[in-house]
Amino acid sequence: MKFLSSGESHGKALAGIIDDFPSGVNIDFSYINNELKRRQSGYGRGKRMDIEKDSLEVLSGVRHGETIGSPISFLIYNKDWENWKEKMAVEFSDSKAENTKDLKILNPRPGHADFAGYTKYRLDDIRNVIERSSARETAVRVAAGGFAKILLKNFNIFVYSFVTQIGEIELDFCDSYQELNEDIYLRAEESDLRCPDEKVTDNMKKEIDAAVKKGDTLGGKFVLFAKRIPVGLGSYSQWNRRLDAKIAHAIISIPAIKAVEIGNGVSSAKSSGINFHDEIFYSVEEGFYRKTNNAGGIEGGVTNGEDIIISAYMKPIPTTSAGLKTVNIKTKKNESSLKERSDTCAVPSASVVGEAMLAIVLADELQEKFGRDSLPEMLENYKNYCKYMKNI
């Protein structure tokens, strides 16, 4: 599967097209809508979330609840369009041009694409950058990821996430990732901040409250994991086909994510070979297995059958209500940056986007290995592979 997203933050609708998705997959739309809702939740989100309540309208590729091998296209309407339809009108009209002339934004916000986008595309209004570089676009990713997750479920693969850090509050999380099971996920789902520990959640909320008071914003960290991944996705053969590289691409592409880590990647730098690498064991019941998973399920760019574990580091949201120093591009005078209605902390949302991006990469890799046309065919080929793996 491949996907393209489109849509401005305050345009009429976001739109996405997924190409090359297998036929024969039953799609539960309420599941995908719930994914969209999960993206919109979280303590520390601004008021816009109340307006949006995203829901999916699928236009093609699914018939009577089942995919048919055609491209899947979908829309996510902007519920606030009525208030923006003049400012964001697609058509030119003299009156609109007149009315919006004075609304042009010329003071780029530090931390955003504003300055670079304005010059790259030779625009005359930073509004044109804001609208696309806004994280609102990630709703399309979550919808596409919803399709990917449904496909993965048919292979019994689950992709989860939880938040381990908001600002200076960190969850003291066991390095070996032995606790990684559905339980931790369920606890994360119950937390306003997708943090599996209630007490830490409370401290995180206090951290956010304090930031709100200061007109400040916060970043954080989340962990993604995928369970029951077959051995052999990705390849060490060519540099650009390594799975960890593709995942890093997908995760860093999420707005505000500034670092990505495979397994215990950051601490690996100070570890030693004897301590770090996951030794290999065998038992008749489990086959080949590991007792640790520092590698995060990927060795040499290929899945090794253990859980995939990815951490993502998110910078604080750039739009602060306290303002930041900037310069008007035209007048060259110092100004304070735009205080557009915004969130204080969006780490829980980003973790949901992270799940989507990881699911998309994995679904695509499954198709590379097991064929891409229909779910029944993929499952047959997958069974072949499992049989082969048993008799290795």
Place this chain on the structure above:
Amino acid sequence: MKFLSSGESHGKALAGIIDDFPSGVNIDFSYINNELKRRQSGYGRGKRMDIEKDSLEVLSGVRHGETIGSPISFLIYNKDWENWKEKMAVEFSDSKAENTKDLKILNPRPGHADFAGYTKYRLDDIRNVIERSSARETAVRVAAGGFAKILLKNFNIFVYSFVTQIGEIELDFCDSYQELNEDIYLRAEESDLRCPDEKVTDNMKKEIDAAVKKGDTLGGKFVLFAKRIPVGLGSYSQWNRRLDAKIAHAIISIPAIKAVEIGNGVSSAKSSGINFHDEIFYSVEEGFYRKTNNAGGIEGGVTNGEDIIISAYMKPIPTTSAGLKTVNIKTKKNESSLKERSDTCAVPSASVVGEAMLAIVLADELQEKFGRDSLPEMLENYKNYCKYMKNI
């Protein structure tokens, strides 16, 4: 530019092809050979380095020292081929099959692609995995990166690296990256470990000596930076065209790199918006500028004109002479992992590979923005752009 690499670690030669490289670029082969040498250097490398002394043979794409718009192909011969030509013979012969039958490797090394590769490609000898998943392949990347760096130099863009951590020894490096200038690079070049601080280099060496004694290995961290990057490379418009995502892909694709960080990405997670984001200033002499560079030169997936700064975290080398627990794939009996002649620490080498990969991504992006056919045309278009930027 796009490139494909090929070659087994102990095969006759590695080979690379660079496609879509501009014409009119003068190629200094000794510069690229020196890059290859830089990759092979470093305290903590094994004895194989003495054998190899890589040098480039260019077969096409360059004529009388200048690129001509044709694909550039090159070889890097294996100086030790004589000792491997039976084991790694391309052709089948009964005698070779007989002779090598007992040399099959069946105990996968933890931390390597061995287990996953053996099953993915349904092989019967882990040797076939080792040969390609070995970091020897990165010599091709460094050669391709040499071409990219030469192209970049024509735009006055320089890509550097230095090592900031080996095991537990860390260079206390100023977070704001204000010290990032050629000087730090020159000092890194003088160090056996590419570390710009002599004292820290000494401590790192001791760390390595200690690891050697224990039969252990070490990882570490290095920093890549690129100077004088034009504003506007990459795009926020579509998820897969973000420059930071492309860089993350390229860097994580380097063997043993388990985490990648844009600017102060890891510490951004605990920072706050007011403290983290790089405020924007203007002066007639400098134009728009920043006093800090926490973003590492990329905002919203697009370059903002500041230095690009990337950190990479490298796990310890998996092949330890002390051995690690593993299981024979056929017999299912416990064994100790292969102790193939190897290095104790390869962080300095990896940092040279990192330069190459970053240079390749940037060269490709320059071609996206300024055209791809010939250097004179690219430079003309680049000058147009600079003029536009001045009058913004």
Place this chain on the structure above:
Amino acid sequence: MKFLSSGESHGKALAGIIDDFPSGVNIDFSYINNELKRRQSGYGRGKRMDIEKDSLEVLSGVRHGETIGSPISFLIYNKDWENWKEKMAVEFSDSKAENTKDLKILNPRPGHADFAGYTKYRLDDIRNVIERSSARETAVRVAAGGFAKILLKNFNIFVYSFVTQIGEIELDFCDSYQELNEDIYLRAEESDLRCPDEKVTDNMKKEIDAAVKKGDTLGGKFVLFAKRIPVGLGSYSQWNRRLDAKIAHAIISIPAIKAVEIGNGVSSAKSSGINFHDEIFYSVEEGFYRKTNNAGGIEGGVTNGEDIIISAYMKPIPTTSAGLKTVNIKTKKNESSLKERSDTCAVPSASVVGEAMLAIVLADELQEKFGRDSLPEMLENYKNYCKYMKNI
């Protein structure tokens, strides 16, 4: 620019996304709607054309009439949706499943994707193939091509088409293509069959009338040409970057096109080198020029500055009202093929789709050579190039 299309023939709407289209292009929506109308016109089209009257709804990528560098997404609604919304419902419901159970199509139409699609995607209803393999999908291409044509106009490049054959009626067209000017295009626009000769048009209509009577269908041939193409688009350097190959891909991808010809490609096979090749001349006024254009503007996979000329051969429409012999996939009994309401001849429509596909390929190539971000930047770079060409 890249684009993905989506949508079922009788679904709620077709949708398209164009990615990486330059900013700063003024979009005249009525122009694109007129392109859609041109696709729907033509003597020999069925009644569905009356229903459809396609028009474009742009959702993103254009603001106040100008592109902003964001992906352009658009919808083309199905005006007949009300009559199909149960049969083509995206959601599953028991009642719908019950109601449509007996409507399953199981007799594949010869000449269509029906049989291959049914088996490839393991479907249980050929309706699911028909809906996507239908030529209705080409409306999205024409819309995307409309954007491409507008971009090309800014470089004074025009892409035209006209029909030269319907069934056995052929326009006797001068082989040297010296008549290829706007005049021929204007005359084509006035013809019901896009044929620049009135008398031939009349004969073609009679041919169509005769086919209608027999319950038969007709194919034909059309010519595409592009004027004022800069020298140097495409490349001989790598097999997959040749412009003629990319054009052939784009044109053969149009439903029912079974052959494609560059310049006088078909007759070139019986010509000789001395007669075929376009000799090179020079005058101060015209620079380098040719007196013939057998090559169709492309030599060695690269544009040579002459008009691009492409011919496309279209097979007769497979759905005949007389029916064709086929077999029910489930019962294996002989049946007659489906007589779904359809056209007798769609060559004029296909020629409009051909214009779109050629325009898209050329727009993409212009971006490869002159940069892709904004129209003003592309035009500056293009001017550089023109200056260079003058002083060659």
Place this chain on the structure above:
Amino acid sequence: MKFLSSGESHGKALAGIIDDFPSGVNIDFSYINNELKRRQSGYGRGKRMDIEKDSLEVLSGVRHGETIGSPISFLIYNKDWENWKEKMAVEFSDSKAENTKDLKILNPRPGHADFAGYTKYRLDDIRNVIERSSARETAVRVAAGGFAKILLKNFNIFVYSFVTQIGEIELDFCDSYQELNEDIYLRAEESDLRCPDEKVTDNMKKEIDAAVKKGDTLGGKFVLFAKRIPVGLGSYSQWNRRLDAKIAHAIISIPAIKAVEIGNGVSSAKSSGINFHDEIFYSVEEGFYRKTNNAGGIEGGVTNGEDIIISAYMKPIPTTSAGLKTVNIKTKKNESSLKERSDTCAVPSASVVGEAMLAIVLADELQEKFGRDSLPEMLENYKNYCKYMKNI
């Protein structure tokens, strides 16, 4: 599988890399060398063929005669390198620059990439274009195609070609393609011109002899066919995934091919629906089958299980010994085009290249449908599919 080619016509060696080729395929190198020989054969080829006698040196990706999942790289040395090593030296030296200064070619040959390439890449010597745009490059394609053909054979798929036209001499070939069996291929192999009819071969030779006398050159036409193709390769779902479009891309990318035809594509334009489309029949022994194959095995962009049949139209070779009018790029004076030693007719060679390109496309599509990692896995998945097809 993907491949990149490289190499100048008179450089030291051509080089190719095939990426993503399945493991477990036994490679018969003599088979591939024989393919290279087939490309070099044919009445009407110039003297260079005597020099070359291409043979393959494989550097990687194959071990002890079997592919191992790594990229396959190979060289084809230029046997005449000794005579070119100064003119085509990769390195700059003052003496070489001095010696070759007067050898610069400035009169572009009509019909070649010379003029366009010289300007596109801003070169100062057409030699730099000639060396890459020369058809010598197709040796790499034939080698890559040899690997693809070996893969296909494992699925019992064979790709053949034969020549049906040289200049005005045409083989009167049955339109329905019912004669397409191995026999026709064997007869083609015995002909100096790859024409399955002895008498027509003789006439073709006379045509060539006559052209030689006039200093002229000839083109022609060849037919490619592929037997025992599974149903369902390619897709109607997205414009760029249609198999006929991919094949057209691959075939038109062969130097001098100016038109490509799927099945009876050219004559389809004057046929009618009732006459053209291949009706569908069923018998217990054969399953679903056709009595005609006008579609050339592809309907709606997807294989339908019948033989794939492709025709390619080749223009006459542009380099004529009689010379053609051209203009010196620098002096602007009229000149006669270069009379570089060359061939009179290369249609038989081109047909061998056509086999290679078709085989490469089909091998890649097989991998898309049946997985890409190893031959045993692909065969298992293919068997699944055959079983499904039997019970459809």
